[in-house]
Amino acid sequence: MVNFIQQYGAAIIRPIVLIGWFIIYKKSEDHQLTNYHIRMFMIFLLIFIIWNLFAVLFSENINFARFIYLFFWTAATIYEFFIIAKALFISLNLEKNKNIILIIILLILSVPVILAAVLSHTKKTYNPINTTDFYNMILLLFGTVLILKKILSNETFVENIESFFIYTGFALYFGLHILASNTVSINFQHYWFFAQYATLISLIYWTGSVLFIWKIKSKPLF
Amino acid sequence: MKKNLSLIVLVALVVSVINVFAIINSSNDTSIQAYAKSNICTAQGDFMPAPFEETIVEELSIQKSDLICSAQGDIRPPPWDEEEKYVPSGS
Numbered sequence: 209m210v211n212f213i214q215q216y217g218a219a220i221i222r223p224i225v226l227i228g229w230f231i232i233y234k235k236s237e238d239h240q241l242t243n244y245h246i247r248m249f250m251i252f253l254l255i256f257i258i259w260n261l262f263a264v265l266f267s268e269n270i271n272f273a274r275f276i277y278l279f280f281w282t283a284a285t286i287y288e289f290f291i292i293a294k295a296l297f298i299s300l301n302l303e304k305n306k307n308i309i310l311i312i313i314l315l316i317l318s319v320p321v322i323l324a325a326v327l328s329h330t331k332k333t334y335n336p337i338n339t340t341d342f343y344n345m346i347l348l349l350f351g352t353v354l355i356l357k358k359i360l361s362n363e364t365f366v367e368n369i370e371s372f373f374i375y376t377g378f379a380l381y382f383g384l385h386i387l388a389s390n391t392v393s394i395n396f397q398h399y400w401f402f403a404q405y406a407t408l409i410s411l412i413y414w415t416g417s418v419l420f421i422w423k424i425k426s427k428p429l430f
Numbered sequence: 431m432k433k434n435l436s437l438i439v440l441v442a443l444v445v446s447v448i449n450v451f452a453i454i455n456s457s458n459d460t461s462i463q464a465y466a467k468s469n470i471c472t473a474q475g476d477f478m479p480a481p482f483e484e485t486i487v488e489e490l491s492i493q494k495s496d497l498i499c500s501a502q503g504d505i506r507p508p509p510w511d512e513e514e515k516y517v518p519s520g521s
Contacts, residue, residue: 218476256476263477270480277471277479284474293438300434309435313442320449327457332482334471335456341473343449347441389472400470400478407476 218404219260221411226253228418232370235425241298245371248291255284278325281337285344289317292351295375299358317347342389349382369424373417381410 233246259280266273293313297306321344324336356375359368384406469481 215477222476260476263475267477274479274482277475277477281473281475296438302435306435309439313439316439316442316446320446320453323450324453327453331457333457334469334473334479334482335459336453337473338471339452339456340449343445343452347445350441385474389474400472403472403474404476404478407474 213408218407218411219264221408221415222253222256222260225411225414225418226250226257228415229253232418232421236370237367239367242368242370244298245295245368245374248294249374252284252287252291255280255287259284275329278329278337282321282325285321285341286314286318288348289314289321289344292348292355292378293317295355296351299355317344320344338389342386345382345386345389349379349386352379352382366424370421373414373421377410377414377417380413381407384409 229246229250233243233250236242236246259276262276262280263273266276293310296302297310302309320340324340327336328334352375356372356379359365359372359375362368365372385403388403388406469483471479471481
């Protein structure tokens with residue numbers, strides 16, 4: 209049972225989270241910004257689900273499976289940068305006519321990600337992607353905290369409760385992955401399983417937040 | 431607004447430069463410890479990719495992990511086998 213959870217837990221719970229959030233998306237009132245954040249989050253989940261499908265399909269061909277891993281890891285990381293940078297631009301009211309700067313920022317951030325994937329593939333070592341994942345998570349966590357600060361200080365907080373749960377989940381996800389990918393402070397051998405549990409904890413949080421949102425939106429708390 | 435934007439671009443640029451240097455250094459690291467670590471993927475993903483070469487890091491055996499406390503607490507108690515090694519000076 210433990211082995212099954214370790215191997216397939218995150219892959220099984222991810223579609224459940226997607227279905228839960230899709231129901232919220234369908235039932236949410238016509239609040240454009242909230243709907244946009246939910247859509248971005250659902251695409252994030254979808255990338256991982258497609259990644260997992262390819263990983264399972266090509267698990268027999270080890271070389272190709274490694275290539276698929278590196279390709280989807282790059283795509284998912286760049287998409288995470290896109291979600292956080294775009295949300296940061298929206299929360300700081302920078303989105304108007306600043307799309308070129310957003311693209312420039314994404315290009316700057318994509319350089320080390322693509323370089324790490326290429327070096328991992330050519331030098332046959334996971335060190336480059338492990339290293340860059342650690343730095344990326346710090347940057348993503350920093351961006352998420354700024355977004356949360358803006359969401360919490362907003363007067364329409366209850367209307368945007370979905371965004372609050374999405375980004376607190378991201379803060380949890382990025383924060384736990386900093387610990388998982390940091391080989392300096394946590395020097396124990398089963399690194400991958402720590403990263404997998406970090407993902408599982410975040411996915412459980414996002415699943416639970418569906419129930420919270422449903423409860424909060426269905427009737428007044430007081 | 432312009433200040434915020436400049437700050438975001440600056441942070442992205444600085445972290446990316448640090449990142450590139452760290453990646454190149456880590457990919458060129460030839461120490462045994464780095465080699466051992468490089469076989470294990472710690473980056474995000476649901477399924478662990480196969481190691482590039484056989485790992486030289488000793489896996490924790492089932493027997494050994496039974497002795498390590500993983501329940502909550504800030505300071506982990508010593509494993510049982512370590513206690514067995516302790517012999518009081520009076521005996």
